[in-house]
Amino acid sequence: MTVHAVLPGDVDTVPSGGNVYDRRVLDGLGTLGVTVVAHRLPGPWPDGEAAAVGRVLAEVPDGGPVLLDGLVACGEPTAPAEHADRLRLVVLVHAPLADEVGLLPAAARDRDDRERAALRCAAAVVTTSRWTADRIVDRHGLDPARVVVATPGVDPAQVSPxxxxxxxxxxxxxxxxxxxxxxxxxxxxxxxxxxxxxxxxxxxxxxxxxxxxxxxxxxxxxxxxxxxxxxxxxxxxxxxxxxxxxxxxxxxxxxxxxxxxxxxxxxxxxxxxxxxxxxxxxxxxxxxxxxxxxxxxxxxxxxxxxxxxxxxxxxxxxxxxxxxxxxxxxxxLEPWSSPSVRIARVLDAPGRQR
The missing domain is CATH 3.40.50.2000 (Glycogen Phosphorylase B;)
Incomplete structure:
Protein backbone atom coordinates (compact mmCIF):
# COMPACT_ATOMS: atom_id res chain seq x y z
CA MET A 1 0.00 0.00 0.00
CA THR A 2 1.18 3.51 -0.86
CA VAL A 3 -0.09 6.31 1.37
CA HIS A 4 0.22 10.01 0.64
CA ALA A 5 0.65 12.04 3.84
CA VAL A 6 -0.17 15.76 3.71
CA LEU A 7 1.57 17.57 6.55
CA PRO A 8 2.40 21.07 7.83
CA GLY A 9 5.72 22.30 6.51
CA ASP A 10 7.26 22.55 9.98
CA VAL A 11 6.66 18.90 10.86
CA ASP A 12 10.40 18.15 10.91
CA THR A 13 11.59 21.38 12.52
CA VAL A 14 9.19 22.35 15.32
CA PRO A 15 9.11 19.88 18.27
CA SER A 16 5.38 20.10 18.99
CA GLY A 17 3.32 17.15 20.17
CA GLY A 18 1.39 17.03 16.91
CA ASN A 19 4.53 17.05 14.80
CA VAL A 20 6.16 14.35 16.89
CA TYR A 21 3.03 12.21 16.56
CA ASP A 22 2.97 12.67 12.77
CA ARG A 23 6.60 11.72 12.36
CA ARG A 24 6.43 8.70 14.62
CA VAL A 25 3.27 7.37 12.99
CA LEU A 26 4.74 7.75 9.50
CA ASP A 27 7.92 5.97 10.62
CA GLY A 28 5.74 3.21 12.05
CA LEU A 29 3.79 2.87 8.82
CA GLY A 30 7.08 2.41 6.99
CA THR A 31 8.08 -0.33 9.43
CA LEU A 32 4.78 -2.07 8.64
CA GLY A 33 5.68 -2.13 4.95
CA VAL A 34 3.59 0.86 3.89
CA THR A 35 5.17 3.16 1.31
CA VAL A 36 4.71 6.71 2.59
CA VAL A 37 4.94 9.70 0.26
CA ALA A 38 5.15 12.77 2.49
CA HIS A 39 4.04 16.19 1.26
CA ARG A 40 5.12 19.04 3.54
CA LEU A 41 3.14 22.18 2.77
CA PRO A 42 4.30 25.63 3.81
CA GLY A 43 1.91 27.38 6.17
CA PRO A 44 1.01 28.96 8.35
CA TRP A 45 -1.58 26.31 9.19
CA PRO A 46 -4.49 26.16 9.79
CA ASP A 47 -4.62 29.19 7.52
CA GLY A 48 -2.75 27.98 4.45
CA GLU A 49 -3.72 27.91 0.77
CA ALA A 50 -6.23 25.53 -0.77
CA ALA A 51 -4.25 25.51 -4.02
CA ALA A 52 -1.28 23.84 -2.33
CA VAL A 53 -3.47 21.07 -0.92
CA GLY A 54 -5.32 20.71 -4.22
CA ARG A 55 -2.11 20.22 -6.21
CA VAL A 56 -1.05 17.37 -3.94
CA LEU A 57 -4.41 15.61 -3.98
CA ALA A 58 -4.70 15.93 -7.77
CA GLU A 59 -1.53 13.83 -8.15
CA VAL A 60 -2.87 10.90 -6.10
CA PRO A 61 -4.31 8.07 -8.22
CA ASP A 62 -8.03 7.31 -7.93
CA GLY A 63 -8.83 5.28 -4.84
CA GLY A 64 -5.51 6.12 -3.19
CA PRO A 65 -5.40 6.50 0.60
CA VAL A 66 -4.38 9.93 1.89
CA LEU A 67 -3.58 10.82 5.48
CA LEU A 68 -4.10 14.53 6.09
CA ASP A 69 -2.95 16.28 9.24
CA GLY A 70 -5.95 18.09 10.69
CA LEU A 71 -4.24 21.48 10.60
CA VAL A 72 -4.02 21.18 6.83
CA ALA A 73 -7.30 19.42 6.06
CA CYS A 74 -9.45 21.43 8.48
CA GLY A 75 -7.62 24.65 7.83
CA GLU A 76 -8.58 24.58 4.15
CA PRO A 77 -11.37 22.05 3.46
CA THR A 78 -12.15 23.13 -0.11
CA ALA A 79 -9.54 20.92 -1.76
CA PRO A 80 -10.34 17.79 0.29
CA ALA A 81 -14.03 18.20 -0.56
CA GLU A 82 -13.23 18.34 -4.28
CA HIS A 83 -11.34 15.02 -4.14
CA ALA A 84 -13.38 13.17 -1.51
CA ASP A 85 -15.33 11.09 -4.03
CA ARG A 86 -12.28 9.60 -5.73
CA LEU A 87 -9.76 9.27 -2.85
CA ARG A 88 -9.82 7.65 0.56
CA LEU A 89 -9.23 10.69 2.74
CA VAL A 90 -8.37 10.09 6.39
CA VAL A 91 -8.03 13.18 8.57
CA LEU A 92 -5.87 13.06 11.69
CA VAL A 93 -7.25 15.44 14.33
CA HIS A 94 -4.80 16.34 17.08
CA ALA A 95 -7.08 18.96 18.63
CA PRO A 96 -10.34 20.72 17.72
CA LEU A 97 -9.25 23.91 15.97
CA ALA A 98 -11.69 26.18 17.80
CA ASP A 99 -10.37 25.07 21.21
CA GLU A 100 -7.18 27.11 20.91
CA VAL A 101 -7.02 29.53 23.82
CA GLY A 102 -7.19 33.21 22.95
CA LEU A 103 -9.15 33.03 19.68
CA LEU A 104 -11.69 35.77 19.08
CA PRO A 105 -15.27 34.41 18.80
CA ALA A 106 -15.47 35.09 15.05
CA ALA A 107 -12.18 33.30 14.42
CA ALA A 108 -13.26 30.35 16.54
CA ARG A 109 -16.54 30.03 14.62
CA ASP A 110 -14.68 30.19 11.30
CA ARG A 111 -12.29 27.45 12.34
CA ASP A 112 -15.16 25.36 13.64
CA ASP A 113 -17.00 25.68 10.32
CA ARG A 114 -13.92 24.73 8.30
CA GLU A 115 -13.22 21.75 10.54
CA ARG A 116 -16.81 20.52 10.21
CA ALA A 117 -16.64 20.72 6.42
CA ALA A 118 -13.38 18.78 6.26
CA LEU A 119 -14.39 16.04 8.67
CA ARG A 120 -17.76 15.46 7.06
CA CYS A 121 -16.19 14.83 3.66
CA ALA A 122 -13.50 12.47 4.99
CA ALA A 123 -13.81 8.73 4.66
CA ALA A 124 -12.59 8.37 8.25
CA VAL A 125 -11.26 10.49 11.07
CA VAL A 126 -8.48 9.54 13.50
CA THR A 127 -8.12 11.25 16.86
CA THR A 128 -5.38 10.99 19.47
CA SER A 129 -7.73 10.53 22.45
CA ARG A 130 -11.20 9.28 23.27
CA TRP A 131 -12.00 12.73 24.67
CA THR A 132 -11.25 14.33 21.29
CA ALA A 133 -13.27 11.70 19.45
CA ASP A 134 -16.32 12.32 21.61
CA ARG A 135 -15.92 16.08 21.28
CA ILE A 136 -15.80 16.18 17.49
CA VAL A 137 -18.62 13.64 17.13
CA ASP A 138 -20.85 15.81 19.29
CA ARG A 139 -19.69 19.10 17.81
CA HIS A 140 -19.88 18.16 14.14
CA GLY A 141 -22.55 15.47 14.05
CA LEU A 142 -20.18 12.75 12.81
CA ASP A 143 -21.00 9.07 12.66
CA PRO A 144 -19.04 7.56 15.59
CA ALA A 145 -18.28 4.51 13.45
CA ARG A 146 -16.10 6.71 11.22
CA VAL A 147 -13.98 8.01 14.10
CA VAL A 148 -11.05 5.91 15.30
CA VAL A 149 -8.93 6.60 18.39
CA ALA A 150 -5.17 6.06 18.07
CA THR A 151 -3.57 7.31 21.27
CA PRO A 152 0.10 8.32 21.15
CA GLY A 153 2.77 5.82 22.04
CA VAL A 154 5.90 6.35 24.06
CA ASP A 155 9.48 5.13 23.81
CA PRO A 156 10.97 3.04 26.61
CA ALA A 157 13.22 5.25 28.70
CA GLN A 158 15.62 5.08 31.61
CA VAL A 159 14.22 6.08 34.99
CA SER A 160 15.06 9.72 35.70
CA PRO A 161 17.25 9.98 38.80
CA LEU A 333 2.30 2.43 28.46
CA GLU A 334 1.76 1.56 24.80
CA PRO A 335 4.66 1.65 22.30
CA TRP A 336 4.68 3.92 19.24
CA SER A 337 3.88 0.95 17.01
CA SER A 338 0.32 0.87 18.39
CA PRO A 339 -1.08 4.04 16.73
CA SER A 340 0.66 3.16 13.47
CA VAL A 341 -1.07 -0.23 13.37
CA ARG A 342 -4.47 1.34 14.04
CA ILE A 343 -4.00 4.03 11.41
CA ALA A 344 -2.73 1.51 8.83
CA ARG A 345 -5.98 -0.44 9.24
CA VAL A 346 -8.03 2.70 8.70
CA LEU A 347 -6.09 3.67 5.59
CA ASP A 348 -6.39 0.19 4.12
CA ALA A 349 -10.11 -0.23 4.77
CA PRO A 350 -12.33 -0.37 1.65
CA GLY A 351 -14.72 2.39 0.68
CA ARG A 352 -15.33 5.78 2.13
CA GLN A 353 -17.27 4.61 5.22
CA ARG A 354 -19.55 7.62 4.95
Missing amino acids: GSAVTGGPPRLLCLGALTPTKGQDVLVEALARVADRPWTATLAGPTGRDPGFVVGLRAAIARHGLAGRVTVPGPLTGRALDATWAAADLLVLPSRAETFGMVVAEALARGVPVVAARVGGVGEAMGPQGPIPGTWVPPENVPALAAALWRWLGDPVLRSGWRLSALARRST
Missing part, protein backbone atom coordinates in the same frame (compact mmCIF):
# COMPACT_ATOMS: atom_id res chain seq x y z
CA GLY A 162 16.29 13.62 39.32
CA SER A 163 17.85 15.65 42.10
CA ALA A 164 18.58 12.53 44.16
CA VAL A 165 21.90 12.20 42.33
CA THR A 166 23.12 15.75 42.90
CA GLY A 167 21.53 16.39 46.27
CA GLY A 168 20.28 19.73 44.96
CA PRO A 169 16.79 21.19 45.35
CA PRO A 170 13.83 19.46 43.67
CA ARG A 171 13.60 20.14 39.95
CA LEU A 172 10.30 20.93 38.27
CA LEU A 173 9.78 20.62 34.53
CA CYS A 174 7.08 22.16 32.33
CA LEU A 175 7.52 21.00 28.74
CA GLY A 176 5.48 22.41 25.85
CA ALA A 177 5.12 25.36 23.52
CA LEU A 178 5.05 28.63 25.48
CA THR A 179 1.48 29.74 24.76
CA PRO A 180 -1.62 30.64 26.79
CA THR A 181 -3.01 27.19 25.99
CA LYS A 182 -0.19 25.50 27.89
CA GLY A 183 -0.61 27.79 30.90
CA GLN A 184 2.98 28.53 31.88
CA ASP A 185 1.78 31.89 33.21
CA VAL A 186 -0.36 30.04 35.76
CA LEU A 187 2.67 28.02 36.83
CA VAL A 188 4.87 31.09 37.32
CA GLU A 189 2.25 32.68 39.57
CA ALA A 190 2.01 29.44 41.57
CA LEU A 191 5.78 29.21 41.88
CA ALA A 192 5.87 32.71 43.29
CA ARG A 193 3.64 31.47 46.13
CA VAL A 194 6.05 28.68 47.07
CA ALA A 195 9.22 30.73 46.67
CA ASP A 196 10.23 30.09 50.28
CA ARG A 197 10.64 26.38 49.50
CA PRO A 198 13.79 25.10 47.76
CA TRP A 199 13.24 24.21 44.08
CA THR A 200 14.27 25.05 40.52
CA ALA A 201 12.06 24.97 37.44
CA THR A 202 12.57 24.65 33.70
CA LEU A 203 9.92 25.93 31.27
CA ALA A 204 11.05 24.39 27.99
CA GLY A 205 9.43 24.55 24.57
CA PRO A 206 9.09 26.58 21.38
CA THR A 207 8.88 30.32 22.04
CA GLY A 208 7.89 31.62 18.60
CA ARG A 209 4.18 30.82 18.49
CA ASP A 210 3.07 33.69 20.73
CA PRO A 211 6.00 36.08 21.27
CA GLY A 212 3.87 38.49 23.28
CA PHE A 213 2.98 35.76 25.75
CA VAL A 214 6.65 34.85 26.15
CA VAL A 215 7.58 38.48 26.81
CA GLY A 216 4.91 38.66 29.50
CA LEU A 217 6.05 35.35 30.97
CA ARG A 218 9.66 36.51 31.27
CA ALA A 219 8.46 39.77 32.81
CA ALA A 220 6.46 37.85 35.42
CA ILE A 221 9.46 35.70 36.26
CA ALA A 222 11.55 38.83 36.81
CA ARG A 223 8.80 40.63 38.73
CA HIS A 224 8.53 37.79 41.23
CA GLY A 225 12.31 37.59 41.66
CA LEU A 226 12.49 34.08 40.16
CA ALA A 227 15.01 34.71 37.38
CA GLY A 228 17.68 32.70 39.17
CA ARG A 229 15.39 29.73 39.71
CA VAL A 230 13.17 29.54 36.61
CA THR A 231 14.86 28.99 33.25
CA VAL A 232 13.24 29.35 29.82
CA PRO A 233 15.68 27.61 27.45
CA GLY A 234 13.40 27.39 24.40
CA PRO A 235 12.85 24.10 22.54
CA LEU A 236 15.00 21.16 23.61
CA THR A 237 15.85 18.09 21.55
CA GLY A 238 18.34 15.25 21.58
CA ARG A 239 20.87 15.14 24.41
CA ALA A 240 19.72 18.44 25.90
CA LEU A 241 16.18 17.09 26.26
CA ASP A 242 17.42 13.78 27.65
CA ALA A 243 19.51 15.61 30.25
CA THR A 244 16.53 17.76 31.23
CA TRP A 245 14.36 14.69 31.72
CA ALA A 246 17.08 12.97 33.73
CA ALA A 247 17.21 15.97 36.09
CA ALA A 248 13.44 16.23 36.55
CA ASP A 249 11.67 15.24 39.76
CA LEU A 250 8.17 16.42 38.80
CA LEU A 251 6.36 17.32 35.58
CA VAL A 252 3.88 20.18 35.84
CA LEU A 253 1.21 20.47 33.14
CA PRO A 254 -0.88 23.61 33.85
CA SER A 255 -2.67 23.59 30.47
CA ARG A 256 -5.92 25.41 29.84
CA ALA A 257 -6.72 22.86 27.10
CA GLU A 258 -5.16 19.52 26.23
CA THR A 259 -6.38 16.69 24.02
CA PHE A 260 -4.12 13.94 25.44
CA GLY A 261 -0.87 15.19 26.94
CA MET A 262 1.93 13.23 25.28
CA VAL A 263 4.39 14.79 27.70
CA VAL A 264 2.58 13.04 30.56
CA ALA A 265 3.27 9.63 29.02
CA GLU A 266 6.88 10.68 28.42
CA ALA A 267 7.23 11.62 32.08
CA LEU A 268 5.68 8.38 33.32
CA ALA A 269 7.97 6.35 31.04
CA ARG A 270 10.79 7.82 33.14
CA GLY A 271 9.10 7.36 36.48
CA VAL A 272 8.50 11.10 36.88
CA PRO A 273 5.19 11.94 38.61
CA VAL A 274 2.85 14.63 37.30
CA VAL A 275 0.82 17.56 38.60
CA ALA A 276 -1.69 18.34 35.86
CA ALA A 277 -4.69 20.53 35.24
CA ARG A 278 -7.68 18.25 34.74
CA VAL A 279 -8.63 19.21 31.19
CA GLY A 280 -9.45 17.35 27.99
CA GLY A 281 -7.92 13.91 27.58
CA VAL A 282 -5.07 14.19 30.10
CA GLY A 283 -6.73 11.51 32.21
CA GLU A 284 -6.12 9.03 29.40
CA ALA A 285 -2.41 9.76 29.55
CA MET A 286 -2.29 9.57 33.36
CA GLY A 287 -3.88 6.12 33.26
CA PRO A 288 -7.37 4.79 33.92
CA GLN A 289 -6.48 2.37 36.71
CA GLY A 290 -4.41 2.23 39.87
CA PRO A 291 -3.15 5.06 42.06
CA ILE A 292 -2.76 8.38 40.29
CA PRO A 293 0.95 9.01 39.60
CA GLY A 294 0.68 12.56 40.92
CA THR A 295 -2.36 14.76 41.39
CA TRP A 296 -4.97 16.88 39.61
CA VAL A 297 -5.64 20.58 39.97
CA PRO A 298 -8.41 22.69 38.44
CA PRO A 299 -7.30 24.62 35.32
CA GLU A 300 -6.31 28.27 35.73
CA ASN A 301 -6.38 27.93 39.52
CA VAL A 302 -3.18 29.44 40.90
CA PRO A 303 -3.96 28.76 44.59
CA ALA A 304 -4.75 25.09 43.91
CA LEU A 305 -1.58 24.59 41.88
CA ALA A 306 0.51 26.34 44.51
CA ALA A 307 -1.04 24.18 47.23
CA ALA A 308 -0.26 20.99 45.30
CA LEU A 309 3.34 22.06 44.80
CA TRP A 310 3.61 23.09 48.45
CA ARG A 311 2.47 19.63 49.59
CA TRP A 312 4.84 17.84 47.25
CA LEU A 313 7.81 20.01 48.18
CA GLY A 314 7.22 19.63 51.91
CA ASP A 315 6.21 15.99 52.28
CA PRO A 316 8.85 13.30 51.53
CA VAL A 317 6.29 10.52 52.04
CA LEU A 318 3.98 12.07 49.46
CA ARG A 319 6.86 12.45 47.00
CA SER A 320 7.79 8.81 47.47
CA GLY A 321 4.22 7.65 46.92
CA TRP A 322 3.81 9.62 43.71
CA ARG A 323 7.15 8.34 42.48
CA LEU A 324 6.18 4.71 43.13
CA SER A 325 2.88 5.20 41.30
CA ALA A 326 4.70 6.72 38.32
CA LEU A 327 7.13 3.81 38.23
CA ALA A 328 4.22 1.36 38.30
CA ARG A 329 2.59 3.11 35.34
CA ARG A 330 5.67 2.57 33.12
CA SER A 331 4.80 -1.03 32.29
CA THR A 332 1.29 -0.13 31.11
